[in-house]
Amino acid sequence: xxxxxxxxxxxGLVLIAMVGSSRAQVTPAVVRAIGSADELCTxxxxxxxxxxxxxxxSVAGSTVNIADLSDDQTLSTRATDFDVRFAAMxxxxxxxAISSDRGGLWLQGGTTRPAGFADAVPYQAAFTWADGNQTxxxxxxxxxxxxxxxxxxxxxxxxxxxxxxxxxxxTNAGSGAPLVAGTYEDILRVTLGAx
Amino acid sequence: xxxxxxxxxxxxNALAGICAGPCAASDSAxxxxxxxxxxxxxxxDLSSAQIDVxxxxxxxxxxxxxxxxxxxxxxxxxxxxxxxxxxxVATPLVAQGFAGAPPSGFTKAVNYTASASGWGSAxxxxxxxxxxxxxxxxxxxxxxxxxxxxxxxIAVNLSSFSTPGSGDRLVADSxxxxxxxxxxxxxxxxSP
Numbered sequence: 001x002x003x004x005x006x007x008x009x010x011x012g013l014v015l016i017a018m019v020g021s022s023r024a025q026v027t028p029a030v031v032r033a034i035g036s037a038d039e040l041c042t043x044x045x046x047x048x049x050x051x052x053x054x055x056x057x058s059v060a061g062s063t064v065n066i067a068d069l070s071d072d073q074t075l076s077t078r079a080t081d082f083d084v085r086f087a088a089m090x091x092x093x094x095x096x097a098i099s100s101d102r103g104g105l106w107l108q109g110g111t112t113r114p115a116g117f118a119d120a121v122p123y124q125a126a127f128t129w130a131d132g133n134q135t136x137x138x139x140x141x142x143x144x145x146x147x148x149x150x151x152x153x154x155x156x157x158x159x160x161x162x163x164x165x166x167x168x169x170x171t172n173a174g175s176g177a178p179l180v181a182g183t184y185e186d187i188l189r190v191t192l193g194a195x
Numbered sequence: 196x197x198x199x200x201x202x203x204x205x206x207x208n209a210l211a212g213i214c215a216g217p218c219a220a221s222d223s224a225x226x227x228x229x230x231x232x233x234x235x236x237x238x239x240d241l242s243s244a245q246i247d248v249x250x251x252x253x254x255x256x257x258x259x260x261x262x263x264x265x266x267x268x269x270x271x272x273x274x275x276x277x278x279x280x281x282x283x284v285a286t287p288l289v290a291q292g293f294a295g296a297p298p299s300g301f302t303k304a305v306n307y308t309a310s311a312s313g314w315g316s317a318x319x320x321x322x323x324x325x326x327x328x329x330x331x332x333x334x335x336x337x338x339x340x341x342x343x344x345x346x347x348x349i350a351v352n353l354s355s356f357s358t359p360g361s362g363d364r365l366v367a368d369s370x371x372x373x374x375x376x377x378x379x380x381x382x383x384x385x386s387p
Contacts, residue, residue, distance in 0.1 A: 027238065031268055033245075033353060033375060037366065040367065
């Protein structure tokens with residue numbers, strides 16, 4: 001008797017499954033880095049150019065002593081010139097201002113000015129910085145503050161140079177007037193800051 | 196594809212009913228089940244999408260400040276199920292509010308090195324090459340490849356801050372900005 005057996009053969013049946021998606025690259029992570037730089041102006045100690053000066057005595061710190069403010073013969077003002085430099089920097093649009101506390105070199109100590117004598121000496125302070133320049137006229141017309149300033153519309157660094165000039169014979173009592181004996185003084189202030 | 200294979204199986208079954216020679220009482224069959232997992236990478240979430248370096252300039256002379264530490268952020272939950280390549284591309288910190296080129300001696304850009312570490316033993320690092328205006332004349336990037344699957348946290352840190360020229364002063368600006376782009380991709384040369 002022939003027995004027939006049905007066999008079931010599954011041959012070469014491959015079930016294919018795929019899991020997950022294939023991606024070569026994922027969305028990048030983007031990190032923002034931030035920082036800031038504050039507005040800043042710096043001004044170093046003054047340096048007086050003694051070598052190129054005229055009629056300059058000693059320099060002590062930020063004090064410049066004129067050798068002889070008056071001429072021995074005329075008793076009127078001797079010409080004086082000197083430069084003062086300040087290393088400086090501002091990292092934003094800024095303004096430079098120079099002010100004279102007294103508006104001239106004024107006699108100190110409250111000595112009364114006799115008729116025909118002078119008790120103040122006018123001078124000019126021409127200053128340069130960045131792209132600009134300006135001149136402060138301390139004309140000794142009155143003992144009061146005088147200012148000069150200009151804007152610098154960019155950051156800048158380098159030297160502020162102030163050239164101080166006193167004309168020969170310049171006084172508040174007319175050209176060539178004799179000066180009352182005593183100490184004459186003024187304070188120049190340099191300011192860098194916001195416009 | 197699946198339909199074709201099934202059709203093929205039925206055809207084989209039908210043919211099997213006719214024994215060309217002696218038919219055995221029993222037989223065995225082999226079923227091969229095969230699966231495939233595609234290569235994939237996943238870049239996780241940033242703990243912070245922003246790194247604040249803070250004050251960049253020295254308030255004594257306006258030059259670059261000494262920036263302490265290595266400001267950074269992390270990317271958590273990243274993985275690749277095959278060999279991978281991590282790439283970092285950074286751009287300089289550039290003053291956004293300063294128009295035009297800065298004056299000589301000043302810079303509106305700060306360079307730095309951005310590194311992505313924790314993905315394998317070596318960090319991927321990229322150093323920016325900005326000039327004083329912040330422009331870069333050449334493209335650049337840093338990368339590392341891994342041959343094995345990896346799942347880890349990636350730390351992104353900034354270091355080695357510098358100005359384009361030694362002693363450059365920074366223009367004042369409340370908003371210096373740069374970007375660090377981290378990319379993760381499968382690496383065909385890796386395993387499996």
